[in-house]
Amino acid sequence: MEFSSKLLENAVNEMSQLPGVGKRTALRLVLHLLRQPEQQTVLLADALSKVRAEIKFCKSCHNISDKELCEICENPNRNEELICVVEDIRDVMAIENTSSFRGLYHVLGGKISPMDGVGPQDLNITSLVEKVKSGKVNELIFAMSPTMEGDTTNFYIFKQIQDYNVKTSTIARGVAAGNELEYTDEITLGRSIVDRIPFEASLKS
Amino acid sequence: MEFSSKLLENAVNEMSQLPGVGKRTALRLVLHLLRQPEQQTVLLADALSKVRAEIKFCKSCHNISDKELCEICENPNRNEELICVVEDIRDVMAIENTSSFRGLYHVLGGKISPMDGVGPQDLNITSLVEKVKSGKVNELIFAMSPTMEGDTTNFYIFKQIQDYNVKTSTIARGVAAGNELEYTDEITLGRSIVDRIPFEASLKS
Numbered sequence: 001m002e003f004s005s006k007l008l009e010n011a012v013n014e015m016s017q018l019p020g021v022g023k024r025t026a027l028r029l030v031l032h033l034l035r036q037p038e039q040q041t042v043l044l045a046d047a048l049s050k051v052r053a054e055i056k057f058c059k060s061c062h063n064i065s066d067k068e069l070c071e072i073c074e075n076p077n078r079n080e081e082l083i084c085v086v087e088d089i090r091d092v093m094a095i096e097n098t099s100s101f102r103g104l105y106h107v108l109g110g111k112i113s114p115m116d117g118v119g120p121q122d123l124n125i126t127s128l129v130e131k132v133k134s135g136k137v138n139e140l141i142f143a144m145s146p147t148m149e150g151d152t153t154n155f156y157i158f159k160q161i162q163d164y165n166v167k168t169s170t171i172a173r174g175v176a177a178g179n180e181l182e183y184t185d186e187i188t189l190g191r192s193i194v195d196r197i198p199f200e201a202s203l204k205s
Numbered sequence: 206m207e208f209s210s211k212l213l214e215n216a217v218n219e220m221s222q223l224p225g226v227g228k229r230t231a232l233r234l235v236l237h238l239l240r241q242p243e244q245q246t247v248l249l250a251d252a253l254s255k256v257r258a259e260i261k262f263c264k265s266c267h268n269i270s271d272k273e274l275c276e277i278c279e280n281p282n283r284n285e286e287l288i289c290v291v292e293d294i295r296d297v298m299a300i301e302n303t304s305s306f307r308g309l310y311h312v313l314g315g316k317i318s319p320m321d322g323v324g325p326q327d328l329n330i331t332s333l334v335e336k337v338k339s340g341k342v343n344e345l346i347f348a349m350s351p352t353m354e355g356d357t358t359n360f361y362i363f364k365q366i367q368d369y370n371v372k373t374s375t376i377a378r379g380v381a382a383g384n385e386l387e388y389t390d391e392i393t394l395g396r397s398i399v400d401r402i403p404f405e406a407s408l409k410s
Contacts, residue, residue: 001298001302002298002301002302003298004263004268004269004270004275004276004277004294004297004298005256005260005261005269005270005271006271007252007255007256007259007260007271008256008260008269010252010255010256011252011253011255011256013252014245014248014249014252014253015249015252015253017245017249018234018237018238018249019233019234019237020230020233021234025225027295028224028225028295029223029224029226030253030256031293031294031295032223032224033223033253033256033257034256034257034260034269038257038258040219040222041253041254041257042254042257043219044219044220044222044223044250044253045249045250045251045253045254046250047212047215047216047218047219047220048216048219048220048235048238048246048249048250049246049247049250050212050215050216051210051212051213051215051216051235051238051239052238052239052243052246052247053243054212055210055212055213055239056210058209063209064209064210064213064239065209065210066210066211066212070209071209072209088236089209089236090232090233090236092209093206093207093208093209096207097207
């Protein structure tokens with residue numbers, strides 16, 4: 001791509017560093033900003049610099065936060081003995097949206113994935129094991145995505161804490177609400193039969 | 206979407222102002238930046254602020270440029286009598302890539318589209334008409350997209366300049382290279398038969 005302006009080329013190159021944004025999309029976005037009032041670009045650039053420079057991570061659960069402790073960890077009404085282990089903050093947001101969990105979270109910041117060069121030492125696992133060792137945790141809920149990497153991560157953590165007195169569980173895997181049975185993959189459908197639950201229990205949700 | 210941080214919320218909101226970027230995508234992009242070295246965000250924010258604040262438009266053709274006159278308008282080897290009228294700078298880049306045009310451009314900055322509130326006064330049409338009036342232009346090539354708005358824009362400009370001594374043409378419309386005839390729409394296929402060209406001429410490309 002040949003640009004008639006170094007400034008434009010530079011902006012497009014930086015924009016196209018973002019995941020899923022190619023050169024063409026980057027150009028479209030930059031040209032859009034050029035057509036908008038200058039204020040919009042200023043606000044965007046400021047917000048990005050600021051979030052990158054000033055963002056904090058909760059020292060307890062590693063969730064993104066503006067303070068030392070995030071609002072969830074600070075909330076005295078939440079059950080400190082129940083910890084839901086998630087991959088990243090988007091999972092916290094997704095679970096919070098359901099309003100069905102009143103414990104705390106522990107954000108690992110990724111999942112063990114040798115293919116991407118991510119090992120256990122790159123994740124917030126040590127602090128989780130410390131929490132369990134302290135004896136204040138009653139149950140860990142593994143809420144990783146049901147993929148090979150998610151399962152590996154769950155298993156790695158499980159091995160680290162199995163000698164301590166803590167319950168472990170994973171979120172239920174089965175047929176999703178609204179899904180057609182005939183289009184559900186075999187592994188999911190098979191497990192949903194093995195892991196079937198009493199019908200009365202299913203009426204509660 | 207509930208955020209655990211105002212800074213994050215702000216960055217996501219600004220990011221999601223970009224066309225085609227929803228809240229979820231914006232969150233993904235911002236979280237990606239948070240995982241990268243701070244330098245990357247600084248470079249991106251700087252590049253955006255800079256391109257918006259310092260960008261110039263060529264005073265002759267309205268192409269984006271770092272100088273008063275863009276490189277194309279400055280180039281003495283290009284034919285000043287032949288002007289290709291395009292919608293925006295991406296079209297200039299696309300045509301330049303083909304290396305088959307050696308004239309100058311005139312970037313309108315959009316197309317007449319009453320539905321989007323864009324009228325002739327919002328486009329760089331006056332300066333184009335002035336160029337034609339000056340008598341230095343031999344031929345205008347309309348290279349707008351073959352849509353209703355593109356055709357309207359072409360026709361509007363044509364009405365403005367038809368009394369002056371200038372040739373006008375539009376880029377050829379027909380079946381695109383590599384396209385299957387049976388999947389080509391009727392209008393295009395019909396026109397490609399009406400506007401057929403001598404076979405010997407087609408061998409030159």
